[in-house]
Amino acid sequence: MQEKIVELRKLKLLFVEDEDDLINIITDTLTKLQANFLTAQNGQDALKIVEENPDIDAVITDINMPIMNGLEMIKILKEKNPSIPVVIMSAHTEIEYIDKAKEFGVENYLLKPFDFIKFIELITTMEIKKHGI
Template structure:
């Protein structure tokens, strides 16, 4: 696992989540792991951060959020930045959400409650398009 954490530290990630409790847990854990990450509370805030941070390696997003939900954000993001990997992190297992996300090109889906071990395994083994936007 130490090797995976070392790989995680090489990445710049964006977590998009509107639940304060969950984002606090994610922030505390990633800070302890010395990870490089940003957070946003809705899709619009995430798009603004992505525009200012073209060096992001992946976006991890919830679906249901205020202002702009995750699926709307993904649709826009795939049009403007099609190579940026996206992982959906959601409690929603409804097939319509999964199908829509797949239609937009999202391949990876993590169910809540958020499991850091699964996340670290996924993010360090998925094909990330390094330096696509750099």
């Protein structure tokens, strides 16, 4: 697992989540792991952050959020930057969300409650073009 954490540290990630409790857990854990990450509370904020940070390597997003949901954000993000990897994290097991996300080029998803071990395994095995290196 230590090798995977080293790989994780090479990436710049954006987490998009509107639940304060979950974003606090994610922030605390990633800070302890010395990961390079940013957070946004909705899709609109996330798109602005990606525009201001072209070195973001991957986006991890919730689906149901205020202002702009994850699917709307993914659609716009993929139109502007088709190669950026996106991982959905959602409590929703409805296949329609996953199918819609797949139409936009999303191949990976994690179900809530958020599992850091599964996340680290997934993100470090994905083919990610490192923009920051």
